[in-house]
Amino acid sequence: MRILPRTAESGSYAALAGLAPKRRPSLTPYYFILPYLVFFVLFRLGPSLAGLGIAFTNWQAVGTPRFVGFANFEAMARDPRLGDAFQNTVFFALLTVPTLIVLSLALALFLNQPRRGRAVGRVVVFMPYVIMSTVVGVLWTWILDKDFGLLNVYLNFFGIANVPWLVSESTAMYGIILTTVWWTVGYNMVLFLAGLQDIPHELYEAARIDGARAWGVFRFVTLPLLAPTTFLVLMLTIINSFQVFDQVYVMTSGGPGTATLTLVQYIYTTSFQFQKFGYGSAVALILFGILVIVAFFQIRGYRRGLKGVE
Amino acid sequence: MRKLSLMLLLVALLTGVAALNAQEVVTLEFWGGWTGPDGAIMQQLVDRYNAEHPGVQVNLTVQAWSPLFDAFIAAASAGESPDIMAMHPQETAMFINLGLIEPVDDIVATSEVFQKDAYVSKAWELQFYNGQMWALPFDLGIHGLYYNLDLFEAAGIEAPPANAEEFLAAARLLTVDAAGKHPGDEGFDPANIVQYAINMHTNHHGFYQWYALYNQLGGQLLNEDGTACAMDIDKAVQAWQWLQDLVYVHYAAPQGQTDYARDFITGRTAMLVDGPWQIPAMIAAEAEGLRWATAPYPTIFDKAAVWGSGHNFTLPTFADPAKRDEALAFIEWLAANSFGWLASGQLPIRNDLIASEEFKELPGRQAFVDMLPNQVLLPNIPKFSEIFASNAPTPMMVMGQRIILEKADIRTEVQNACDTITAILSVP
Amino acid sequence: MSRTISRAAWYVLLVVVVALVLAPALWMLSTSIKPEREIITTQIRWIPQNFTVEHFQAIVQNYPMMQWLFNSLFTATAATLLVLVLDSMAGYAFARMEFRGRGLLFMIVLSMLFVPIQITVVPLFILFSRLGLTDTYWALILPVGANVTGVFLMRQFFLSIPGELEEAARVDGASAFRVFWSVVLPLARPALTAVAIITFLSTWNSFFWPLIVTRSDSVRTLPVGIAQFLSLRAGMVQGQMSIGQSMAGAVFAALPPIVIFVILQRYFIEGISRTGIKG
Incomplete structure (x- = not known):
């Protein structure tokens, strides 16, 4: 079944922003949504609200939480580690998000070519995502070993001296980024591949007939029509990048020094290791606020972009 | 009559079944962080106990210490606990402060196994906090010096170094570049060293070593009531300088090392x-x-001191009080049967075991045991993990990694760490 | 899409991409079948001089690997089925039905992606403790039912299918549920596959929550189980870990989802392509 190209306004993101056309109200929708909502409220919304609410208490996981107003937020001003965590997280996101987007799009375009072996390529590129985070961390700690790691041995082969990777403040974050890209690029690629399947073949033909070169086709046909997919991938990648945790937790615990300390790693550390659950939740609330703002501007920018195209 | 006997048989059978049911098996949840080969050894001990005690089933849960404590805290938030929680002596104050573990004075008062005289005094003292005993001692572990006999012979060194002078002399001979030259020789190439004298920890053991050296200088970390940093900055700098120089001045230790045991086993370090x-x-x-072979940790400065820690057993507050006696019986059995545990390398703390012939036959232990009286532990304070945790950007970790890995200015780092520690401790 | 690069360039690039991505995983495999003394050397050797399965034997003998494997398979499968039912219905309602508060409700659901789970774990644990369900399969399965990504993906799919078929069915007098069951769901099979694989993978790999909520080997899952002998961070563990066993555990745990992905990959890529994420 061919899915017809739709105008942006009736599409998902317009609907996401509440622009879908109205229909008659009835009770039926609630029957459909209720089972999920029960689970959602019990196991996601409830615990999340409780968790975020702890931000206004001095809770230590044991005993009754005591309300402390904004004390935890005031304490943030005196906490240099939080500044480190924030900077590192933004740095990680600034490097990881564009890399992941560009690389996964390139891989998707490449593995979308109607040629032999592309299925193998797709499986291989997606495969790292199948491996669990603890294993990824152990494996890459080992590959990035300064003296005998696989990566440095091959870099030596090309005349590049040993990179200290995880044992230097200046390179540790690049080690985490490299691991992240390897681990998650396949997931994004699959989403892009999916988007590419929905671009009508005729449009390419038309562009070809008009004499467009490969770059022109990409610039004026693929890219605009892929915009909704790009938007989705971008959104998920940003959320995941701002919440990077597993790789850091397993590989460096935020070190050396504070070089790879990220916000969620810090939330975990203050909450569980230092038993300052109130403070950890306060940081989580700030992170929540940041992501809401990022998402807001992303949706707005996307809708402006759509209007520009039309 | 036949009917009656059948009835009797039936009744007998039923009572038998009931009796079997009545003899309920007590299950004990036992948590410990032994994720190395020591975990398998502990499991064997637990299996043995379960086999010898049909009425008890001990379930050992092993997970790395850090996530294990996460689970311990999460469980406590809902009023649950394992029946026995293993930890290290320097961590008890943290859990005492949270109200997660209970004192054991009453148990010890009546126990035949846990008697003060039966233990190395240091090991016993570590279990006290604010005048009460909170944990039952099990073992100790301290730093020692392993050395490669072949490499020592090749370098013509007869005995392992015991002080700074001997150490530097040995380090020079044991550090070799690709051309066979030593540091200080003409044409020595620091970029092509094939054999280093010694390892250098880039993880938490880096500041553990510093702590020992700082204690060798008679330094003190915190003030008496544990409310502020009381570092003697000059001594702190002197101790770090020794370690940093081993890497960057004497080329005796590799920079940015990651796998210490592998490097020693493969002869990369002597x-x-x-x-x-x-x-x-x-x-x-x-x-x-x-x-x-092994040797005691060298005394580089004024007096002997070596970093140490150990394992002990605590009884959590939220455990079922009805199982407390069974838990104690199991811990007593472990203590009495701790010879099996020595296969993990950890050091015995019961005097009879240390004096026993079977212990003396175990290789490599004696040098460690000789140093036990000189071991120094990190301060047991409620905010232990905020200052000392090994897998978090604590002031000690940041200081150590910056000095050892980044060759940062030592005085600045020490001062920063001291200020941060005081800031952490000043928050109520 | 038409061919834009030459045949030779295609094969060269393909080999380069596959080799780069595959190398770390192959290294893991290669290490898992080497004797320990070949692992501990400092030379790179891809093909072991002496092939061995001792690490696999050791972990299967020393740990209840099969029990953990069963627990993982069972809970991941059950959670996936649960998610398919809940999310297809909810996604359908969000996409195709009008009701008061729909926009706001969807925003609330989506916004929960912004809350790190590290914050929700303790309240969730307290909840399961009150329910008396800690250390049960329930504790591993039920929370997955609250997953957000699945609802998001299903909604995107339903937004992209044309409404004519539903209209036709409705004119014929079918109830909303009947339309959903016999008209919409069959169309959604590719999207359901996609959601199934994503849910299965994330449940299979989940570490922190299962670590907190399971105690006994009869419930414990593979990631939590093998963490017992993974050499997490060199030097963090006292004593020398067997790297070979670590890697054998890694291969053991990675194999089932890889097999599942290889089998379903065609369907999967097709599946996501039909979710109409292009809007």
Whole structure:
């Protein structure tokens, strides 16, 4: 079944922003949504609200939480580690998000070519995502070993001296980024591949007939029509990048020094290791606020972009 | 009559079944962080106990210490606990402060196994906090010096170094570049060193070593009531300088090292500072031709001091009080049967065991045991993990990694760490 | 899409991409079948001089690997089925039905992606403790039912299918549920596959929550189980870990989802392509 190209306004993101056309109200929708909502409220919304609410208490996981107003937020001003965590997280996101987007799009375009072996390529590129985070961390700690790691041995082969990777403040974050890209690029690629399947073949033909070169086709046909997919991938990648945790937790615990300390790693550390659950939740609330703002501007920018195209 | 006998038989059978049911098996949840080969050894001990005690079933849960404590805290938030929680002596104050573990004075008062005189006094003292005993001691582990006999012979060194002078002399001879030259020789190439004298920890054991050296200088970390940093900055700098110079001045230790045991076993370093838990790996490497021995941690400065820690058992507050006696019986059994545990390399703390012939026959232990009286532990304070945690950007970790890995200015780092520690401790 | 690069360039690039991505995983595999003394050397050797399965034997003998494997398979499968039912219905309602508060409700659901789970774990644990369900399969399965990504993806799919078929069915007098069951769901099979694989993978790999909520080997899952002998961070563990066993555990745990992905990959890529994420 061919899915017809739709105008942006009736599409998902317009609907996401509440622009879908109205229909008659009835009770039926609630029957459909209720089972999920029960689970959602019990196991996601409830615990999340409780968790975020702890931000206004001095809770230590044991005993009754005591309300402390904004004390935890005031304490943030005196906490240099939080500044480190924030900077590192933004740095990680600034490097990881564009890399992941560009690389996964390139891989998707490449593995979308109607040629032999592309299925193998797709499986291989997606495969790292199948491996669990603890294993990824152990494996890459080992590959990035300064003296005998696989990566440095091959870099030596090309005349590049040993990179200290995880044992230097200046390179540790690049080690985490490299691991992240390897681990998650396949997931994004699959989403892009999916988007590419929905671009009508005729449009390419038309562009070809008009004499467009490969770059022109990409610039004026693929890219605009892929915009909704790009938007989705971008959104998920940003959320995941701002919440990077597993790789850091397993590989460096935020070190050396504070070089790879990220916000969620810090939330975990203050909450569980230092038993300052109130403070950890306060940081989580700030992170929540940041992501809401990022998402807001992303949706707005996307809708402006759509209007520009039309 | 036949009917009656059948009835009787039936009744007998039923009572038998009931009796079997009545003899309920008590299950004990036992948590510990032994994720190394020591975990398998502990499991064997637990299996043995379960086999010998049909009425009790001990379930051992092993997970790395850090996530294990996460689970311990999460469980406590809902009023649940394991029946026995293993930890390290320096961590107890943290859990006492949270109200997660209970004192054991009453148990010890009546126990035949846990008697003060039966233990190395240091090990016993570590279990006290604010005048009460909170944990039952099990073992100790301290740093020692492993050395490669072949490499020592090749360098013409007769005995392991015991002080700074001997150490630097040995380090020079044991550090060799690709052309066979030593540091200080003309044409020595620091970029092409094929054999280093010793390892240098880039993880938490880096500041553990510093702590020992700082204690060798008579330094003190916190003030008496544990409310502020009381570092003697000059001594702190002097101790770090020794370690940093080993890497950057004497070229005696590799920069940015990650796998200390592997490097020692493969001959990349001639000496290894580490705990007794590496002994099983050394024994295993003998098959590959490694000839090794151990020596006490050298006394570089004024007096002997070596970093140490250990394992102990605590009884959590939220455990079922009805199982407390069974839990104690199991811990007593473990203490009395701790010879089996020594296969993990950890050091015995019961006097009879240390004096026993079977212990003396175990390889590599004596040098460690001799140093036990000189061991120094990190301060047991409620905010332990905020200052000392090994897998978090704590002031001690940041200071150590910046000095050892980044060759940062020592005085600045020490001062920063001291200020941060005071800031942490000043928050109520 | 038409061919834009030459045949030779295609094969060269393909080999380069596959080799780069595959190398770390192959290294893991290669290490898992080497004897320990070949692992501990400092030379790179891809093909072991002496092939061995001793690490696999050791972990299967020393740990209840099969029990953990069963627990993982069972809970991941059950959670996936649960998610398919809940999310297809909810996604359908969000996409195709009008009701008061729909926009706001969807925003609330989506916004929960912004809350790190590290914050929700303790309240969730307290909840399961009150329910008396800690250390049960329930504790591993039920929370997955609250997953957000699945609802998001299903909604995107339903937004992209044309409404004519539903209209036709409705004119014929079918109830909303009947339309959903016999008209919409069959169309959604590719999207359901996609959601199934994503849910299965994330449940299979989940570490922190299962670690907190399971105690006994009869419930414990593979990631939590093998963490017992993974050499997490060199030097963090006292004593020398067997790297070979670590890697054998890694291969053991990675194999089932890889097999599942290889089998379903065609369907999967097709599946996501039909979710109409292009809007």
